[in-house]
Amino acid sequence: MEITRAYVKSILPHRDPEGHKGTFGKVYCLCGAVGYTGAPVLAASAAVRSGSGLVYLGVPEDIWPITAVKCQSAMPFPLPSQQGKLALAAEETVRERIAGCDAVLIGCGLGRSDESDALTRKLLDVEKPLVLDADGINAFEERIYEMKRRQGLVTVMTPHEGEFFRAGGDLSRGRESGARAYAARWGVYLILKGYRTVVAAPDGRLAVNTTGNSGMAKGGSGDILSGMVVSLLGQGMEPFDACCAAVFCHGLAGDRTAARLGERGMSPADLLAELPHAFQEIEQG
Secondary structure, three states: OEOOHHHHHHHOOOOOOOOOOOOOOEEEEEOOEOOEOHHHHHHHHHHHHOOOOEEEEEEEOOOHHHHHHHOOOOEEEEEOEEOOEEOHHHHHHHHHHHOOOOEEEEOOOOOOOHHHHHHHHHHHHOOOOEEEOOHHHHOOOOOHHHHHHHOOOOEEEOOOHHHHHHOOOOOOOOHHHHHHHHHHHHOOEEEEOOOOOEEEOOOOOEEEOOOOOHHHOOOOHHHHHHHHHHHHHHOOOOHHHHHHHHHHHHHHHHHHHHHHHOOOOOOHHHHHHHHHHHHHHHHHO
């Protein structure tokens, strides 16, 4: 199916007028490394702008001062690191924070190291809905078989084609066929990013997005999308619906930004600022 405005409007979670910050979901983002301070801020900020009540952000202690200055609505916390990337010593603290959250995101700007990859894989046993992006996916290069440990749990993967191939994906029969087969084999909800992003569920459901433009093809746009997905999961949305709503609203925000600024010069920060207007357009349209 194609993802439509009417479908997204029908599935977005209702905002309880008597709700409080605990009503609208608590999410945890494990992101960032030295040299990648923008990604965690974009992801966490997107979660806030997508409706989350509380957004916690775990980052390597090396970049915590920068992240703390950049974050106004999310709550960044420093974690043990090794050479600018997350260390295995962060595991206990991360698990304590995850225990109080409704959904988890791992990977935006995380970088690659033996310890950060190992930490990502160790956290596969968390029982909360889990979103894997960027180096959260790359940590399973040649080890995608470990995803079987997530059977029965909600897992969303958000690769572009390069990350998809590194995680054992095959597109020889086309994007839709490849996405559907991968989601079914590994029991994940797959968001295969690109022109007409594909969303595939483990049960065979598949949707193709109809929004977005080339101005979004810039580093940071995917971090925003991942923050949106974890936010909607944390608000209790069914996983396939959450993925479809996130990619449509993400693309709509991109289209609104392009209409205002043009595709060439728009930035992920511009897209992020447009998110509230995209949600409002759908909900009030």
